[in-house]
Amino acid sequence: MTLRIYNTLTNQKEEFIPLDPGKVRLYVCGPTVYSHSHIGHARSAVSFDVIYRYLKHLGYDINYTRNYTDIDDKIINRANADGEDWKVIAERYIESFDKDMQGLGVELPTNRPRATESIEKIIELIETLISKGYAYAVGADVFYSVRKFEGYGKLSGKNIEDLESGARVQIDERKEDPLDFALWKSSKDGEPWWKSPWGNGRPGWHIECSAMCLEWLGETIDIHGGGKDLVFPHHENEIAQSEAATGKPFARNWIHNGFVNIEKEKMSKSLGNILNISEALEENSAESIRLFLLSSQYRSPIDYTSETLKENEAKAERFYRTIKRIEEAGASSDNFDAESYEKKLAHFKAAMDDDFNTAAAIGKVFEEIAEANRSLDKAAKKGTEIPLEELGATARLFSEISAILGIFAKSPAEYFSEVKERASIDSAEIEKLVKARLAARAAKDFAKADEIRDQLTAKNIILEDRDGETFWTVKQ
RNA sequence: GGCGGCGUACCCAAGUGGUAAGGGAGCAGUCUGCAAAACUGUCAUUCAGCGGUUCGAAUCCGCUCGUCGCCUCCA
Numbered sequence: 001m002t003l004r005i006y007n008t009l010t011n012q013k014e015e016f017i018p019l020d021p022g023k024v025r026l027y028v029c030g031p032t033v034y035s036h037s038h039i040g041h042a043r044s045a046v047s048f049d050v051i052y053r054y055l056k057h058l059g060y061d062i063n064y065t066r067n068y069t070d071i072d073d074k075i076i077n078r079a080n081a082d083g084e085d086w087k088v089i090a091e092r093y094i095e096s097f098d099k100d101m102q103g104l105g106v107e108l109p110t111n112r113p114r115a116t117e118s119i120e121k122i123i124e125l126i127e128t129l130i131s132k133g134y135a136y137a138v139g140a141d142v143f144y145s146v147r148k149f150e151g152y153g154k155l156s157g158k159n160i161e162d163l164e165s166g167a168r169v170q171i172d173e174r175k176e177d178p179l180d181f182a183l184w185k186s187s188k189d190g191e192p193w194w195k196s197p198w199g200n201g202r203p204g205w206h207i208e209c210s211a212m213c214l215e216w217l218g219e220t221i222d223i224h225g226g227g228k229d230l231v232f233p234h235h236e237n238e239i240a241q242s243e244a245a246t247g248k249p250f251a252r253n254w255i256h257n258g259f260v261n262i263e264k265e266k267m268s269k270s271l272g273n274i275l276n277i278s279e280a281l282e283e284n285s286a287e288s289i290r291l292f293l294l295s296s297q298y299r300s301p302i303d304y305t306s307e308t309l310k311e312n313e314a315k316a317e318r319f320y321r322t323i324k325r326i327e328e329a330g331a332s333s334d335n336f337d338a339e340s341y342e343k344k345l346a347h348f349k350a351a352m353d354d355d356f357n358t359a360a361a362i363g364k365v366f367e368e369i370a371e372a373n374r375s376l377d378k379a380a381k382k383g384t385e386i387p388l389e390e391l392g393a394t395a396r397l398f399s400e401i402s403a404i405l406g407i408f409a410k411s412p413a414e415y416f417s418e419v420k421e422r423a424s425i426d427s428a429e430i431e432k433l434v435k436a437r438l439a440a441r442a443a444k445d446f447a448k449a450d451e452i453r454d455q456l457t458a459k460n461i462i463l464e465d466r467d468g469e470t471f472w473t474v475k476q
Numbered sequence: 477g478g479c480g481g482c483g484u485a486c487c488c489a490a491g492u493g494g495u496a497a498g499g500g501a502g503c504a505g506u507c508u509g510c511a512a513a514a515c516u517g518u519c520a521u522u523c524a525g526c527g528g529u530u531c532g533a534a535u536c537c538g539c540u541c542g543u544c545g546c547c548u549c550c551a
Contacts, residue, residue, distance in 0.1 A: 307500095312488095
């Protein structure tokens with residue numbers, strides 16, 4: 001089995017071969033920290049989190065670097081609007097992002113550099129570009145000369161003439177060509193600045209990623225990723241900057257994740273439908289959000305609706321119910337049939353090897369769920385022995401998969417108690433009613449028992465009687 | 477205007493040349509005091525439409541229709 005990845009650079013799936021055998025250098029564009037992160041950031045983060053985890057599972061020694069862009073026009077605008085220091089803004093939203101990531105169960109990347117920590121590298125890079133003739137200074141501003149770079153457009157499939165004619169950019173008189181973009185911006189009064197050979201200023205939007213890649217991962221990296229919208233111009237410009245400076249290929253594979261729509265509409269400020277991660281986490285479990293994000297292939301657009309999230313909560317519940325059953329039957333991942341486990345794992349990996357097809361991989365999980373329930377039903381019905389080692393293989397498989405997908409990692413008890421917490425249920429009160437109903441049932445007073453159940457149903461509580469006990473949970 | 481993606485059942489969604497995974501919803505059954513859960517059966521002779529290539533196509537090619545994105549800040 002070999003891993004195949006869809007490469008935006010070639011528009012096809014390719015066998016993944018890292019530059020150095022056994023080692024992977026992965027860079028993903030992180031957030032510009034000027035506001036709270038939204039569900040779109042969550043998709044990017046979760047997609048690459050799974051890619052990172054899966055590459056680790058495959059045994060790669062992986063360096064995953066994800067930056068924070070903590071200096072940018074948007075941050076400055078926000079600071080001006082709110083009358084706060086730009087550093088305070090950046091710091092606040094870095095913290096906010098980190099908290100969101102923790103809430104979503106996203107693992108920490110190997111490195112999390114900040115743009116402002118790489119100013120020296122940025123300046124050095126710009127100097128190289130100027131000396132090689134790819135950039136020019138106009139006063140204290142420096143621009144990149146797009147036409148000098150031969151491969152410009154190779155990532156986004158655009159050609160310079162089309163861009164020129166369709167250009168909606170306002171003409172900046174200082175540019176030699178309208179397509180040229182800023183590497184270094186001179187600072188106006190009250191704006192943050194760093195000393196540079198061209199005067200006081202700050203880096204342009206694209207240069208910081210080129211610099212941080214170079215600084216943390218080297219001249220050529222294996223995978224560069226980000227949201228689809230970054231293909232042009234951000235990543236196109238990164239290629240132009242990096243390859244012009246080093247003369248070497250910048251990234252061998254480009255991975256871009258698709259967008260998240262909200263109720264069939266694009267998230268945008270004008271529509272006012274931006275859904276922050278923290279809001280999504282208030283309404284849904286992290287489990288169902290991750291499951292939702294991973295239930296489609298990472299490149300397809302997905303639609304966030306309350307209904308879809310509910311469906312995914314139901315999926316998660318089905319998973320935990322089954323795991324609970326498996327555990328209660330006495331099976332465990334410590335005692336498993338190795339051959340069966342390998343076979344099951346191979347099915348899962350075949351899906352993941354095909355461009356991280358988490359949707360298909362999750363499909364495999366639910367096939368296993370049905371299989372496990374079937375065998376438990378069968379044993380119960382016929383009074384035959386429970387196939388503990390076979391179920392152990394399933395349990396083992398699930399624990400391996402949860403380490404990769406970052407879902408299904410809780411104990412069933414934890415999961416169900418979180419469901420109750422989120423629904424703000426007074427467990428003590430429910431328990432009391434459940435006990436009263438059990439007593440009524442024992443006394444064969446079914447009218448009373450049903451009356452209590454109706455009461456509980458009104459509170460959104462579902463009861464399941466088995467073996468003289470009653471399991472209860474909240475209706476999703 | 478230029479470039480690119482997508483269109484699979486009631487909904488979500490895999491499948492990119494060998495005869496339609498999975499989940500949810502619905503309906504019927506088994507189980508149950510009744511339920512719930514679980515299981516079983518049912519649920520696309522067909523993959524937007526029309527042509528073409530092929531022994532064979534949801535998968536490849538062409539056209540049409542629909543839809544979305546990028547070209548400007550954006551995950």
